[in-house]
Amino acid sequence: DVAEQLTPVLPDGPGEESLQFVSELKDSSCSGAVDVSTVWWAAAGHRELRVVTASESAVSLWQPLAPDCWGKVYTWHLREIPVIQIVPLPDTCNLVCVALGELEIGEIRLLLYSSETDSFEHSLVKTGNIKAVVGLKDQRLVSSSRTMQEQQVEMVSLSETGGSKDKQTLMPPEETVTAFAEVEGMREALVGTTAGNSVVVWNLKTGQLLRKMHIGYSYPASICHRAYSDSGLLFVVLSHPHAKESESCGSPAFRVVAFNPRTGRSAGVMFCCLPPGPAGRRGDVWDTAGAAVLTSGAVAVWDLLRGRCTAVLPAGPAGRWALARWASGGAGLLAGRCNGTVHLYRY
């Protein structure tokens, strides 16, 4: 039924860009999947893409053994505080970053293999009332945390051994930062969204807060996913988890907004709608593709440049999808069910 309902939103059918099933990974010991991701892992002079799965109390690393066959390499048990999410570290090898907490993130940990002790370990990177965290290229991690009095925004450079090499304090905006996104192709630029529905821009090298630009009142509580700088404009991919469905344009899943950082003015560029009916949940963006799990248990994929839905994974008889994440380096889409099943699709 779900597939039939969703078919009309794909004007040209699934087409070339539809998802091709590659392989399945089944974690029979998983009692409730909370996140899935990929990590580059180097061992014995060979670098490969591995899958990372997380439940509240354990994070597992999976290795490709043969076509369509995954084997669990190791499981880190984290029993004191529940795991909330895996924080992807783009281009980083042999390091998995996880956020733990109850309702909010209380600590960030690195999971790694230590060749010195020939064992898998985990180390604490940060504690506090952490509101947002993002992993950036070159093993950098930015987080915002809040005390009663003030907000702290900080970037740490991570070492291969799980420590922090270097720290840079970023100037905090007055409003709480709710999400960060790296700016494609600009190593020293970072954008964030705030609780007051603004986009802020930092210089990561100097820690300066360069600009605060209001998004507008139409879509409150916007979350940034990705940004691109082109022709003097900053294009920011936003999602609106709390936006209401409207008759004219349906429920917004992702919006691409162009900001002129010089003037602070903005204009909507592209608008991706959820299929009629189902509301959206967590979304993920890679390059110019967006994916989100719908409340119906289906996964929808959008081409953010053309503003159209390009593929839908219906919930199907095996169950509802709970997670949708893009794999590193364009390796495809990971779709996960609560029971620990993960499907890898080529996109």
Next chain:
Amino acid sequence: CSESDLGPISLNWFEELSAEAPP
């Protein structure tokens, strides 16, 4: 979107804003 909507555009906005913003 046009320049009239968004105001004057600068290709070096990052460097310019970094030079103008408080350290």
